[in-house]
Amino acid sequence: MNRLNRDQMAERVARDIPEGAYVNLGIGLPTKVANYLPADRDIFLQSENGLLGMGPAPAKGEEDWELINAGKQAVTLLTGGCFFHHADSFAMMRGGHLDICVLGAFQVSIHGDLANWHTGEPGAIPAVGGAMDLAIGAKQTFVMMELFTKQGACKLVEACTYPLTGLGCVSRVYTDMAVFDLGVDGAKVVEMVEGLTLEDLRQSTGLTLTLANEIEAA
Amino acid sequence: MNRLNRDQMAERVARDIPEGAYVNLGIGLPTKVANYLPADRDIFLQSENGLLGMGPAPAKGEEDWELINAGKQAVTLLTGGCFFHHADSFAMMRGGHLDICVLGAFQVSIHGDLANWHTGEPGAIPAVGGAMDLAIGAKQTFVMMELFTKQGACKLVEACTYPLTGLGCVSRVYTDMAVFDLGVDGAKVVEMVEGLTLEDLRQSTGLTLTLANEIEAA
């Protein structure tokens, strides 16, 4: 079995983003997706801090610290992009104007519940940022994560044990081993990496998994 | 008794508008107040259709029909004025940012209830516009009206019989005969025109009226 590395995962997500889509890429792993969006397609990246039409990082030495993304990294603005204030920015998210947002996760349930903001550990300082707004706002919320933690725990679960970010909000999960569609009927396997079988996945995850209509090897 | 004419009423209202005030003048009679604001004082007129820093009417032939006031008359913009959309414009009103609005009225109650949008007659087509927003939004709502209708009915009343615009929202009424402060304690006479006595006013209005602290002849 050839697990995807993080760049391959990003590339896989990018393939599902059509031209013309308005997209928010969450901080962390999802920011990698931008590297695989074809430059000849108009895809509109939104950043929660008031930016639409976000471009790549500037050349070193040309950073403008008043032109940053949600992760507080220096970015650029594409020709045709624009700026707006925070209420307008979150109106874009919460009003259903974004087509896709891509988020990382601690856990996702087979019904699309998301946990990605707080480990819930005693003494941990909670911080939520825009995660809850993004999770419930976009027309489609994708999650991108390794299927298992380093300790071997499956992150796709029957029910989240971490504090929730949103209920039933994730429609698709991209992992290093498979792609899943989630919903009221549970998780359906859309794709698996070469050498992996549905039975393998069922055993390793402990989940009741079915195949989505079209299954293809990545 | 020398009743004030409409221009004198407008002049009287204008005297109570201090420099630096943000003011909305309702359509109809209150628009006359603008003629008596001293040009050497910075007073900021707001128009509900997205304009702050409204100036006087343009010279004939120089009208721009994309630069109009709430009454759909051509206006000008003062140096330092600006434009904004309708939600921002009504946020100014409803969020308590205007210091004063001046409105016309069918009736005002001694407790500050206002009726100025609808006669309630059968078959009359109702139209409210921004009246209800202005009435309750500004820090102070002034009414400017003749004290009696042409038919001789007093427009300052114990309780409004016309459909209400807002409850307890009017703080002061400027009329052709007297100026009244309104509130939970009822109407207090602030000023009367020359030759009018409190007893005259009590008799003609049929209201329980008291004198405000400082009474001066207009």
Place this chain on the structure above:
Amino acid sequence: MIDKTVPTVEAAVAEISDGASVMIGGFGTAGMPDELIDALIARGVGDLTIINNNAGNGEHGVAALIREGRVRKIICSFPRQSDSHHFDAAFRAGKIELELVPQGNLAARIHAAGAGLGAIFTPTGFGTQLAEGKETRLIDGRHYVLEYPIQADFALIKAEQGDRWGNLVYRKTARNFGPIMAMAARTTIAQVRHIVPLGALDPEVIVTPGIFVQRVVESAPALAAVA
């Protein structure tokens, strides 16, 4: 390449069908998308719900839509105008439904739809006929009325300049309802005086970001010169 510009007003309104809800920008004549409304009339669809500040006056625009019997319901703040005889006649004949909304509630409800709120407690209208039957609440010593968002299938708006991504800027008080209607409609169609190349609009001064706009059409030059 994404290009939201369309060549004609007919093409711009081609998806509007019977029974649609349509927001129409403008306050008085300022910002009224006359050519889009004309195209909508020419398209012949009816049973429309119209959201506009007024109910039309004279013979053009919303008044013409009403005269032609295309409007089932209108949501507005100020239907009664000096020359609103087409609305008046239809209303008195019981041929049009009126939802009268204080202008600030109209703006706030449209904004709420665009911003994804479920409902808002607004200060306007408490204790009046226009709040009858509505839920109210005393919050921090002040009375509020619960009002729901107003969404629409389409918004027809007018702007000064637009580009192929749908970014818009407006002119003077013609801005009025345009920016918030663009946010609240599933499909926003903007009539602009000038289509400009991408990048011609300063990113700091774009009022309506392209995400809120689906079609951009340039006004016919002859008419634009008159307007």
Place this chain on the structure above:
Amino acid sequence: MIDKTVPTVEAAVAEISDGASVMIGGFGTAGMPDELIDALIARGVGDLTIINNNAGNGEHGVAALIREGRVRKIICSFPRQSDSHHFDAAFRAGKIELELVPQGNLAARIHAAGAGLGAIFTPTGFGTQLAEGKETRLIDGRHYVLEYPIQADFALIKAEQGDRWGNLVYRKTARNFGPIMAMAARTTIAQVRHIVPLGALDPEVIVTPGIFVQRVVESAPALAAVA
């Protein structure tokens, strides 16, 4: 003549007293009114309630306010940052109260205060810890949480240019919370890079109309050049 400009940051913050609630603009360092915060620290007042997206990092700005023990409570969305040790320490020691608010609710609640709404049903947070104990409602098939406006006595914000009437324009993503905080505070104090003559700002591109701003102060030129 109305002139809202003041000569020094000390004069700009001179009315802020113990126990005040203070909104502070900025997202990360962009739009952070550092000089106003420094002046507030120098003023020595405490027991403050701070509303900001973050809880400070490093040794400057909000972090310094917290380090100096001036902050009783902070309302923010993202207190945990790589270098937020002053907040972390104060929080773990029980010396600061935290109201954690999802960023969109923070923006919407600030906006609601500025716009005069009594409360809003927002889609964010339903079913999560951050909505525990809050009123919820199912509207049109979707769950919402009732959230209340956030007002403040003062807002400290940073803009690019301002004039004597308080009109402001911003620069790039430094705009962020500035315009809505200006609407939601009783007294808004703007630190600007450049004070410009009245009329220098195009009326079409003013982002914050002067009605929302009470004081304007120019950043010290030396510091502005570095920023």
